[in-house]
Each structure stands twice: as structure tokens, then as C-alpha cells.
Amino acid sequence: MHEHEADIDEALVRRLVAAQMPDLASMPLxxxxxxxxxxxxxxxxxxxxxxxxxxxxxxGQGDKEARWLPLIAPHxxxxxxQQVAVGEPAFxxxxxxxxxxxxxxxxxxxxxMRDPVEFARDLARxxxxxxxxxxxxxxxxxxxxRPLADYDGPTRRAIEGAAx
Numbered sequence: 001m002h003e004h005e006a007d008i009d010e011a012l013v014r015r016l017v018a019a020q021m022p023d024l025a026s027m028p029l030x031x032x033x034x035x036x037x038x039x040x041x042x043x044x045x046x047x048x049x050x051x052x053x054x055x056x057x058x059x060g061q062g063d064k065e066a067r068w069l070p071l072i073a074p075h076x077x078x079x080x081x082q083q084v085a086v087g088e089p090a091f092x093x094x095x096x097x098x099x100x101x102x103x104x105x106x107x108x109x110x111x112x113m114r115d116p117v118e119f120a121r122d123l124a125r126x127x128x129x130x131x132x133x134x135x136x137x138x139x140x141x142x143x144x145x146r147p148l149a150d151y152d153g154p155t156r157r158a159i160e161g162a163a164x
Contacts, residue, residue, distance in 0.1 A: 005054050008040040012093055013050055020087045021099065024048070048084065049102045053095040057143075062086055062098035064139060075133045078126050079103045 010029060018025040027045035038058035042050040053059050066083045073080040085099040106112055113119045141147070 004056070006040075006052070006093060006095065008052050008054065008093070010042075012091060013040075013042050013052065015091050016052075016087055016093060016097065017044065017050065017099075019090060021085055024085075024099070043102065044099065047102050049081075049100050050097065051100060052093070052097040059095045062096055065098065065100075068138070072130075072133065076126065076129050078122075078129075 010031070013029060014025070017029075024044060027048070028043075029050075030043045032041040032043050032049065036051075036054075038054060038061065039051045040054050042052075044050050051062070053061065062083065063086075065081070066086065069080050069083060073082075081103060082101040083098050084101060087097045087099070089095055108119065110116060
């Protein structure tokens with residue numbers, strides 16, 4: 001997906017976990033699909049997930065998550081990932097990586113929704129809760145987290161270019 005993406009396979013994940021978190025090494029391991037764009041994601045046992053940055057731009061996310069997720073969680077009525085361990089680069093893999101508690105669920109798709117209106121209300125509530133949170137000391141938004149207005153000019157240019 002990305003240029004210069006880290007090569008991550010099951011053997012590497014098993015070696016990293018076994019070397020750095022031996023108490024977790026005997027747990028079943030399965031790739032979670034679809035993978036994220038920034039992280040390779042592997043289910044570890046029934047209640048954990050291993051997240052390994054795939055590209056340079058994703059390094060440091062685990063450190064931010066360790067600091068901010070516990071501060072965000074009390075403000076939300078939805079589940080927030082909980083980081084339980086951090087791994088270090090090894091075996092040619094270049095980034096720090098993390099293990100989180102697994103949050104059970106499914107991707108949002110219309111055919112899976114029992115009640116799309118209820119889903120929309122739940123989503124709106126989560127957005128309102130996020131918007132109401134104190135943000136003092138929070139890192140500045142980057143990439144997809146930036147305000148939509150930041151994308152206005154490039155989006156309009158792309159639309160105009162597509163119309164030609």
C-alpha cells in the first residue's frame with residue numbers, strides 16, 4: 001500500500017511477541033483484515049491485538065495512544081482501546097509496536113446494521129462527546145485528523161481537473 005513499507009508477516013509477529021512478551025507467546029495469532037493503512041493488525045488470543053506500524057509516518061502513534069487514550073476514555077460512552085504493552089524494534093523490524101485490549105465489533109456496513117437510524121444517532125453522540133472534550137495540551141492534528149477546511153482547495157482542484 002505504501003512505498004518503503006515494513007515487511008510484516010506472522011513469523012515476525014510471533015518472534016517479536018515471544019522475545020519481548022513471553023507470557024503472551026503461546027496465544028493464538030491471526031491477521032485482522034482489512035489491515036489498517038498505518039498499522040499491521042494481528043489478533044492475539046481472544047482479548048488482545050498487536051499493532052505494528054507499517055511506515056515511518058505511523059511511528060510514535062503508540063506513544064501518543066499510551067498518553068491520550070486513558071484521558072479520552074472517561075469522556076466517551078463508546079469503548080476506547082487500552083494499551084497493555086509496548087514492544088521495541090527487533091529482528092529487522094524498525095519501529096516500537098503495541099499490544100492493546102481487543103474491542104469486539106464489526107466494521108460499519110449498512111447490511112450489518114440492525115437499525116441505521118440508531119447507528120447514526122450513536123455516531124452523532126460519539127462525535128458530540130469528542131467535540132466536548134478538553135483539548136488543552138493535545139498534539140496538533142495531522143493527516144486525516146486535520147479540519148475538513150484544510151482539504152477544501154485541493155479537493156476543488158481535483159474536482160475541476162476530473163471534469164476536464
